[in-house]
Amino acid sequence: MNFDYNEEQQLLADSVRRFIQKGYEFEARRKIVASPEGFSEPVWKTFAEMGLTGIPFSPDHGGFGGGAIDLLSVMEAFGEGLVVEPFLATLLGAQCVARAGSEAQKKAVLPQVVEGKLRMAFAHTEKGARYDLDHVNATAKNSGSGWSLDAEKVVVLGAAAAAQLVVSARTPAGVSLFLVQAKGVKLKPYRTLDEMRAADVVLAGTPGELLGAEGQAMAVIEAVVDFATALVCAEAVGAMKYACDSTLEYLKTRKQFGVPIGTFQALQHRIVDMYIAYEQAKSMAFLACSQADSAANAKERARAISAAKIKIADNARHISQEAIQLHGGMGMSEELKVSHSFRRLTMIAQQFGDADHHLERFASV
Amino acid sequence: MDLNYSREEIAFRDQVRGWLKDNLPADLRDKIANYEELNREDLIRWHKILAKQGWVAPSWPKEWGGNDWSVVQRYIFEEECGYAGTPPLIPFGLSMCGPVLLKFGSDAQKRQFLPRIYNGDDFWCQGYSEPGSGSDLASLKTKAVRSGDHYLVNGQKIWTTLGHCADWIFCLVRTDFGAAKRQEGISFLLIDMKTPGITVRPLILMDGGHEVNEVFFEDVKVPVANLVHKEGEGWTVAKYLLGHERMNTGRIGASKRELAKLKEFAARQRHGGKSLMEDARFRDRLSRLEVELMALEITNLRFLDRMRRTGQPPGADVSMLKIKGTEIQQGLTELMMQAVGPLAQPFKALSSGNGGDAGFDAFTAAIAPRYCNFRKTTIYAGSNEIQRNIIAKMTLGL
Numbered sequence: 001m002n003f004d005y006n007e008e009q010q011l012l013a014d015s016v017r018r019f020i021q022k023g024y025e026f027e028a029r030r031k032i033v034a035s036p037e038g039f040s041e042p043v044w045k046t047f048a049e050m051g052l053t054g055i056p057f058s059p060d061h062g063g064f065g066g067g068a069i070d071l072l073s074v075m076e077a078f079g080e081g082l083v084v085e086p087f088l089a090t091l092l093g094a095q096c097v098a099r100a101g102s103e104a105q106k107k108a109v110l111p112q113v114v115e116g117k118l119r120m121a122f123a124h125t126e127k128g129a130r131y132d133l134d135h136v137n138a139t140a141k142n143s144g145s146g147w148s149l150d151a152e153k154v155v156v157l158g159a160a161a162a163a164q165l166v167v168s169a170r171t172p173a174g175v176s177l178f179l180v181q182a183k184g185v186k187l188k189p190y191r192t193l194d195e196m197r198a199a200d201v202v203l204a205g206t207p208g209e210l211l212g213a214e215g216q217a218m219a220v221i222e223a224v225v226d227f228a229t230a231l232v233c234a235e236a237v238g239a240m241k242y243a244c245d246s247t248l249e250y251l252k253t254r255k256q257f258g259v260p261i262g263t264f265q266a267l268q269h270r271i272v273d274m275y276i277a278y279e280q281a282k283s284m285a286f287l288a289c290s291q292a293d294s295a296a297n298a299k300e301r302a303r304a305i306s307a308a309k310i311k312i313a314d315n316a317r318h319i320s321q322e323a324i325q326l327h328g329g330m331g332m333s334e335e336l337k338v339s340h341s342f343r344r345l346t347m348i349a350q351q352f353g354d355a356d357h358h359l360e361r362f363a364s365v
Numbered sequence: 366m367d368l369n370y371s372r373e374e375i376a377f378r379d380q381v382r383g384w385l386k387d388n389l390p391a392d393l394r395d396k397i398a399n400y401e402e403l404n405r406e407d408l409i410r411w412h413k414i415l416a417k418q419g420w421v422a423p424s425w426p427k428e429w430g431g432n433d434w435s436v437v438q439r440y441i442f443e444e445e446c447g448y449a450g451t452p453p454l455i456p457f458g459l460s461m462c463g464p465v466l467l468k469f470g471s472d473a474q475k476r477q478f479l480p481r482i483y484n485g486d487d488f489w490c491q492g493y494s495e496p497g498s499g500s501d502l503a504s505l506k507t508k509a510v511r512s513g514d515h516y517l518v519n520g521q522k523i524w525t526t527l528g529h530c531a532d533w534i535f536c537l538v539r540t541d542f543g544a545a546k547r548q549e550g551i552s553f554l555l556i557d558m559k560t561p562g563i564t565v566r567p568l569i570l571m572d573g574g575h576e577v578n579e580v581f582f583e584d585v586k587v588p589v590a591n592l593v594h595k596e597g598e599g600w601t602v603a604k605y606l607l608g609h610e611r612m613n614t615g616r617i618g619a620s621k622r623e624l625a626k627l628k629e630f631a632a633r634q635r636h637g638g639k640s641l642m643e644d645a646r647f648r649d650r651l652s653r654l655e656v657e658l659m660a661l662e663i664t665n666l667r668f669l670d671r672m673r674r675t676g677q678p679p680g681a682d683v684s685m686l687k688i689k690g691t692e693i694q695q696g697l698t699e700l701m702m703q704a705v706g707p708l709a710q711p712f713k714a715l716s717s718g719n720g721g722d723a724g725f726d727a728f729t730a731a732i733a734p735r736y737c738n739f740r741k742t743t744i745y746a747g748s749n750e751i752q753r754n755i756i757a758k759m760t761l762g763l
Contacts, residue, residue, distance in 0.1 A: 002367045003670045268757035283663035
């Protein structure tokens with residue numbers, strides 16, 4: 001039992017946190033969000049230089065050979081800084097390649113991802129699917145000269161920033177994954193509530209390259225989504241920390257009736273409960289990241305990840321709502337970062353399945 | 366980062382688990398499992414079994430019978446006892462009076478009391494709360510007036526857990542009524558329960574159980590030799606005890622056992638033609654509680670790991686474990702109530718019926734009283750509101 005980061009993880013956590021504090025403060029972030037691309041190319045380059053894009057990939061492809069547990073502190077720092085760069089989107093796509101792709105495909109894709117030269121996205125969810133991972137109506141046909149895809153995907157995170165997409169589609173053999181060049185797809189891009197970029201994506205006879213065995217993609221999709229779920233759990237913990245810390249600071253400085261409002265017991269107990277919820281969520285993020293890497297089997301992994309997501313979803317809602325309430329009217333304002341943490345936490349609560357979805361899954365495995 | 370116990374820690378856990386399996390008497394185990402009230406003999410019997418094994422006071426110095434277990438080993442031991450369903454070790458001697466004497470007691474006091482506490486020869490209780498002094502302990506009024514080589518004690522204590530079983534009581538009493546601050550002028554006295562002038566009156570709780578009492582003191586003569594630390598500095602002793610709270614206040618092991626029992630029980634209940642475990646409304650409540658318990662176990666281990674690394678006492682962390690741990694314990698009793706349904710109503714079998722009482726299921730009948738009884742957990746040992754005050758002040762600086 002040891003909850004300490006190892007030396008490498010600690011160094012990484014420190015440098016990411018330092019960068020977020022200096023190069024990604026709230027004003028800088030506001031400009032990035034308002035930019036046409038919705039993310040910063042220089043920031044992306046810095047992430048790559050720091051080695052962040054290489055963490056969960058094999059040294060054979062230039063990566064560090066790490067896992068979710070090595071990304072834990074990075075995602076926490078991203079959550080605290082409300083980073084909007086399409087890091088998770090890229091990992092989602094690239095993890096599909098790393099887990100399903102042939103050696104040639106990995107060699108072609110992963111070193112570029114590690115070096116920060118290639119951003120990816122994972123186009124999977126369809127209208128009406130809600131959180132059912134096997135709800136795939138997109139189709140792929142093999143005409144002999146190669147595969148072509150017809151698909152309508154929704155809320156594809158980071159689609160516009162990606163040069164390559166991983167797209168799920170059905171073939172006679174079942175659900176399969178395909179590597180698709182982004183220039184062949186139609187995008188309807190938008191900004192999300194939490195100020196990221198996403199798009200609805202249409203493929204019409206678009207060529208794609210089969211990733212892994214035809215019809216065998218569901219296990220990979222489930223593993224990659226579990227991996228990503230563990231990462232957003234860690235990210236949520238960072239956003240919760242910001243929400244708690246900024247609220248505590250506000251309670252100490254905001255005066256009413258001649259005293260700091262933090263002297264009122266009604267408010268003290270509420271912020272104590274926020275911090276307890278934060279600690280409990282943090283414990284479950286640890287569990288999720290550790291099990292995403294090392295669970296003995298898919299069932300055990302699913303159980304741990306779903307347990308974590310239940311807690312993260314519940315506590316994200318609790319903490320974000322209380323943070324706004326305790327800030328009073330100021331909490332409603334777009335000018336305060338706390339309202340942005342509210343938006344991110346609200347979205348994370350539903351990303352990759354809300355509490356009800358994961359309660360169902362937790363009980364069924 | 367590694368969420369699992371080390372190989373050595375697992376070996377230790379298995380050793381403890383194996384020993385408990387062989388040495389926890391079946392009748393005691395069944396009493397716990399069936400939610401039966403334990404009597405003084407049950408508690409002492411288990412205490413003596415552990416004392417013989419040398420496991421009754423791991424945190425004490427070796428010369429007084431402690432062993433060199435790490436904080437993690439101590440935690441594992443306590444959680445395994447909870448998981449196995451052993452009778453509790455009553456804390457008043459082993460975890461309260463003992464540590465106080467080790468820190469503040471005279472050599473004579475140590476020699477007189479510690480071996481008897483260790484061996485379970487004396488049964489201790491705690492005299493803190495008074496009718497007018499609950500959360501606001503420093504307002505206590507029981508007074509001790511010095512008269513030659515003894516104090517004359519007058520006043521009343523309340524909520525005295527197991528006072529009716531006790532040979533001795535340690536009390537906070539007021540020795541100086543003119544002190545500038547309320548916390549001053551309080552002293553820590555050890556009082557023999559057989560001393561004339563002491564009356565113990567049972568306080569029966571709403572579940573029908575007798576575990577707490579009122580203790581009245583009327584001109585009770587206490588030798589000055591039984592004063593611990595200096596006169597008027599009892600508050601220092603009381604504060605030391607608060608900081609000495611153990612890391613198992615979350616009672617994870619016991620809650621895990623209760624959760625398993627609840628699942629098994631709920632699976633046997635039918636609702637709408639299916640098992641209650643297949644009822645989404647019930648199951649979701651159960652799952653949320655299970656997840657909260659999973660989280661608390663990891664939180665507890667994180668705090669323990671931090672304590673091991675920094676060597677710092679747990680401080681306000683214990684308050685968080687107490688709040689969450691007791692909420693979970695209550696949640697479990699609540700779901701057990703929901704699972705038992707209309708059969709929560711039978712309470713006590715009567716002998717007046719003509720069908721005999723053979724069909725009366727004592728375990729089922731114990732579920733509702735237990736639900737009632739467990740409301741105490743968020744009130745005792747510093748109410749959960751007091752715990753929140755502690756976190757607000759100590760951790761958050763409010």
